[in-house]
Amino acid sequence: MTRQGYKLSSKIQKTTKNITLWKNEKCIVEVNDNTPAIPVNLDEEVHGYVFGGKGRLVVDTIVETAKGAIGEPVERTINSSFLMLGNAEIIQESLKPMEEEDFTSLEIKTKKEFIDKAEDLLDQFFEGSSGRHRRSTFNKRDGFVFAFPNEKDKLDILVCNDSKLIYTAPDKVFVSKRNKEILKSRGEVVISKPGKSIFVSNGQCSSVHIHNS
Amino acid sequence: MEIVLSTTNIESNTYINRYELDKYRNENDIYESRDCVDMAEELKEEMKKLKEDMSELKEQLRDRDEERRKRRHGIYIDVGERVRDYVGDVMEDVGEGIQGELAKSIFIGPHGRHMMRARERGSLDEREDRPVDFNRTAKVISALGQEHRLAILDELMSGGKYVNELQEKLSDIAASTLSSHLNVLEEAGLIVQERVRGRYLITIPGRSGYKMARRVNSFLEKRNQE
Numbered sequence: 001m002t003r004q005g006y007k008l009s010s011k012i013q014k015t016t017k018n019i020t021l022w023k024n025e026k027c028i029v030e031v032n033d034n035t036p037a038i039p040v041n042l043d044e045e046v047h048g049y050v051f052g053g054k055g056r057l058v059v060d061t062i063v064e065t066a067k068g069a070i071g072e073p074v075e076r077t078i079n080s081s082f083l084m085l086g087n088a089e090i091i092q093e094s095l096k097p098m099e100e101e102d103f104t105s106l107e108i109k110t111k112k113e114f115i116d117k118a119e120d121l122l123d124q125f126f127e128g129s130s131g132r133h134r135r136s137t138f139n140k141r142d143g144f145v146f147a148f149p150n151e152k153d154k155l156d157i158l159v160c161n162d163s164k165l166i167y168t169a170p171d172k173v174f175v176s177k178r179n180k181e182i183l184k185s186r187g188e189v190v191i192s193k194p195g196k197s198i199f200v201s202n203g204q205c206s207s208v209h210i211h212n213s
Numbered sequence: 214m215e216i217v218l219s220t221t222n223i224e225s226n227t228y229i230n231r232y233e234l235d236k237y238r239n240e241n242d243i244y245e246s247r248d249c250v251d252m253a254e255e256l257k258e259e260m261k262k263l264k265e266d267m268s269e270l271k272e273q274l275r276d277r278d279e280e281r282r283k284r285r286h287g288i289y290i291d292v293g294e295r296v297r298d299y300v301g302d303v304m305e306d307v308g309e310g311i312q313g314e315l316a317k318s319i320f321i322g323p324h325g326r327h328m329m330r331a332r333e334r335g336s337l338d339e340r341e342d343r344p345v346d347f348n349r350t351a352k353v354i355s356a357l358g359q360e361h362r363l364a365i366l367d368e369l370m371s372g373g374k375y376v377n378e379l380q381e382k383l384s385d386i387a388a389s390t391l392s393s394h395l396n397v398l399e400e401a402g403l404i405v406q407e408r409v410r411g412r413y414l415i416t417i418p419g420r421s422g423y424k425m426a427r428r429v430n431s432f433l434e435k436r437n438q439e
Contacts (some may be wrong), residue, residue, distance in 0.1 A: 023409075024409075063416060064373065064403055065417075067417050068420040069405050069416045070417060073408040073409075
């Protein structure tokens with residue numbers, strides 16, 4: 001099994017307050033208070049966490065064009081385990097060790113259950129059915145990568161840093177990089193940058209339309 | 214009646230002038246008499262013209278009365294037909310505009326859930342035969358049918374705005390009412406709110422709806438000018 005050297009720690013922790021893991025103009029990722037968290041290590045250094053739910057994900061997958069806005073925001077409550085890779089130092093002060101009895105009030109009832117779920121998630125992320133998330137290593141300075149299991153038993157992936165945001169879900173891909181935005185949804189693609197929008201439809205009859213504003 | 218009297222007075226004056234002319238003839242002042250005859254003839258001509266003018270004026274007055282009478286009884290039919298024709302033309306234009314928009318760009322319905330292909334197989338006739346989702350259409354038209362909501366769309370045409378910016382621009386709308394209007398517009402898919410920043414943006418259907426409202430306004434203004 002290839003995880004590119006990423007391993008789960010044996011030290012389970014829990015959040016001591018609601019934490020905003022990432023926030024910019026386009027997205028918010030939050031994890032709730034009293035949520036189990038297990039560190040993801042690379043070379044004995046913490047490179048991320050698997051959280052045992054609950055949290056909140058908001059991504060404004062909306063593209064502004066001269067013809068009007070296209071798309072709708074993604075807003076979902078996270079109820080299952082999700083992965084975060086990136087600079088984990090900022091949240092370490094909001095974590096404390098979690099005991100077995102702390103699980104009794106949670107949806108995940110035991111430490112073992114949580115670890116199993118976290119292992120499965122890590123496998124799914126690095127292996128995946130297509131292996132598309134496989135890479136040598138993820139540099140913490142690249143920003144953050146989040147992986148959220150969805151109802152189709154696949155992963156919604158969010159990659160974000162100060163200058164870009166990439167969100168992929170089964171029916172949607174959204175990329176925002178500086179002033180350029182791309183949205184792919186149900187066979188249609190919209191590419192927008194200042195002064196120009198390109199609409200591509202690849203349904204029954206493909207078409208491309210370019211609008212200059 | 215007044216006109217007739219005036220005419221009579223002029224005729225009376227003419228008679229007086231003839232009397233004066235005879236008087237001058239009696240005084241054998243040939244030259245002066247001839248001048249007076251000429252003057253009388255000219256005056257006669259003038260009177261004749263005046264009578265013709267009067268007659269023409271009376272005809273005009275009669276025609277105007279007739280027109281007013283017709284308007285009182287028949288204006289709704291005449292103008293109604295014109296309005297119907299004009300609205301028909303406008304709706305055809307709107308239809309062509311929407312068709313053009315569809316041909317030019319991707320159209321996303323309420324909540325962005327119903328994407329239509331820019332061009333689909335089949336002729337226009339075939340497309341017209343498709344069932345119309347009147348429920349959705351009515352929802353959109355209903356959302357447009359309120360002056361404050363149109364004012365909100367007008368503000369958003371110039372770019373995304375936060376609710377406090379809208380409140381500032383549309384100060385005559387109470388905060389709670391504004392919020393309610395924004396919800397209606399968002400439900401109809403005419404605007405969308407960014408969840409992170411909270412800005413409201415006008416959508417492609419929203420812009421189309423706003424343009425339709427502008428066209429109706431232009432039509433009404435044109436009607437008022439007429």
